[in-house]
Amino acid sequence: MNVSKTILFSLFFLFFVIDANASITNFLQCLPSRSTSPHPITNSTYTPSNASFSTILQNYIRDSRFNTSTTMKPLAIITALDVSHVQATVLCAKVNNVQIRIRSGGHDFEGLSYVAKDPFVILDMFNLRAIDIDIPNEVASIQAGATLGELYYKIAQKSKVHAFPAGVCLTLGVGGHFSGGGYGNMLRQHGLSIDNIIDAQVVDANGRILNRQSMGEDLFWAIRGGGGASFCVIISWKIKLVRVSNIVTVFNVPKTLEQGATDMVVQWQQVATTIDKKLFIRVQPQVIQQGGSKTVQVSFIGLYLGRANALLPLINKSFPRLGLQPKDCSEMPWIQTTLYWNAYPTGTPLELLLQRTPTGQHSYAKHKSDYVKTPIPKTGLETIWNKMIELQTKANNIFLMQWNPYGGRMSEIPANATTFPHRAGNLFKMQYITIWQEDGVDAINRNIEVTRELYETFAPFVSKNPREAFLNYRDIDVGTNANGNLGFASDFFKDNVKRLLQVKAKVDPSNFFRYEQSIPVFAKKL
Numbered sequence: 001m002n003v004s005k006t007i008l009f010s011l012f013f014l015f016f017v018i019d020a021n022a023s024i025t026n027f028l029q030c031l032p033s034r035s036t037s038p039h040p041i042t043n044s045t046y047t048p049s050n051a052s053f054s055t056i057l058q059n060y061i062r063d064s065r066f067n068t069s070t071t072m073k074p075l076a077i078i079t080a081l082d083v084s085h086v087q088a089t090v091l092c093a094k095v096n097n098v099q100i101r102i103r104s105g106g107h108d109f110e111g112l113s114y115v116a117k118d119p120f121v122i123l124d125m126f127n128l129r130a131i132d133i134d135i136p137n138e139v140a141s142i143q144a145g146a147t148l149g150e151l152y153y154k155i156a157q158k159s160k161v162h163a164f165p166a167g168v169c170l171t172l173g174v175g176g177h178f179s180g181g182g183y184g185n186m187l188r189q190h191g192l193s194i195d196n197i198i199d200a201q202v203v204d205a206n207g208r209i210l211n212r213q214s215m216g217e218d219l220f221w222a223i224r225g226g227g228g229a230s231f232c233v234i235i236s237w238k239i240k241l242v243r244v245s246n247i248v249t250v251f252n253v254p255k256t257l258e259q260g261a262t263d264m265v266v267q268w269q270q271v272a273t274t275i276d277k278k279l280f281i282r283v284q285p286q287v288i289q290q291g292g293s294k295t296v297q298v299s300f301i302g303l304y305l306g307r308a309n310a311l312l313p314l315i316n317k318s319f320p321r322l323g324l325q326p327k328d329c330s331e332m333p334w335i336q337t338t339l340y341w342n343a344y345p346t347g348t349p350l351e352l353l354l355q356r357t358p359t360g361q362h363s364y365a366k367h368k369s370d371y372v373k374t375p376i377p378k379t380g381l382e383t384i385w386n387k388m389i390e391l392q393t394k395a396n397n398i399f400l401m402q403w404n405p406y407g408g409r410m411s412e413i414p415a416n417a418t419t420f421p422h423r424a425g426n427l428f429k430m431q432y433i434t435i436w437q438e439d440g441v442d443a444i445n446r447n448i449e450v451t452r453e454l455y456e457t458f459a460p461f462v463s464k465n466p467r468e469a470f471l472n473y474r475d476i477d478v479g480t481n482a483n484g485n486l487g488f489a490s491d492f493f494k495d496n497v498k499r500l501l502q503v504k505a506k507v508d509p510s511n512f513f514r515y516e517q518s519i520p521v522f523a524k525k526l
Contacts, residue, residue: 056077105147165190202233225471226471
């Protein structure tokens, strides 16, 4: 009986491989006939037989967890040079039943933009990165493969008093960053990236190029916070620029537990969402070595969209425990703050913003997220600090968190205005970050488990029913759409799930655009 099962499985696997090989062969043969570009799509197509295949694949892999010898590799990579290459990839993949993964910057924390369990190809958008800045009309058009650093640099070339509210990680591709929401340190004043998007160009499952008018408001709503890869390929965004002062102020005040950090965090929770919306103060707890023991250091990292002489009295009145001093404050043009928030020294050339890949050695990471609606009491914070120290000792890694305050503009925008629902009622959003260098499956499993254990420690203090999560902090632990499951979607999108399902059924009824956490078709009801 066991021998028979083995033979049947082997035959099934053989037919599966033969079918996959036939599909990819037909897919590759289809591409030239579907592309109308003067740039031959064959010049943008890489298979494992190409000498550059591994380089192209690895250039935009940001996490070594998904760059091992056992990681499933794509059957081909299409590095689109023209919109028609995107259309051809979609049409040929659809007719040949080939799964595609869409990658713009490669920062997907679970690698879902370039890894799959079934045979697949990657549609890589990094060549499509044109940026057009229109200062008189205060708008810009950005292709999906452009990075935030490139966008910020281009804006600064044209204006000293314009900016855009998006992330502080400079190598993020705007295709995925914006479609998942896109948040940064100006969200309390200007909201999320998606709150400042006024148009988009996409390729749908039928290979059509659509803009806001032709796609309709339902799809335009869905791709602003719902993740574009569930519905279409994002080609470009049109954004509304925001105005900033000539000079703004930043600060970074680190305090250990022994220096009263816990009481500072208690007070921060009371004021961070109600203080002047021009002020954003991130709390960043991290385990550090201090002498012969470990402790938690909490960094209070701030951006104030004004001068230090206005910031200091504001802080000293509303958040006196921080003890902010003039020496803690640095005044600079807004564009320089994008480097400051990445810990680059003063005087670093702005051209560094054009660097498309992160610096440093390869590393592994695990990320998770949470939302906090009521202040965590001092006793709860002490429990959390103790757990962080315990777990970091067990795993010997870099163990930190980022707590990002809401309020201000985030509380003014309705939860259904875009797909992103986490608005009023939230004090702050948390990101759990575990980073390690040690290779091997044991190290990966150990570090993922300690991250999950810290996550469970927070259960009494965070949102419930659902326990909300942020789509851009990709976390496979939240769940997948296997067997029509929708639990993960409720965590990401709350009451917006029903409309997302309706949009998906309308624009992609065959479920061509799919991945483990995409919006499904014919899903079970919530």
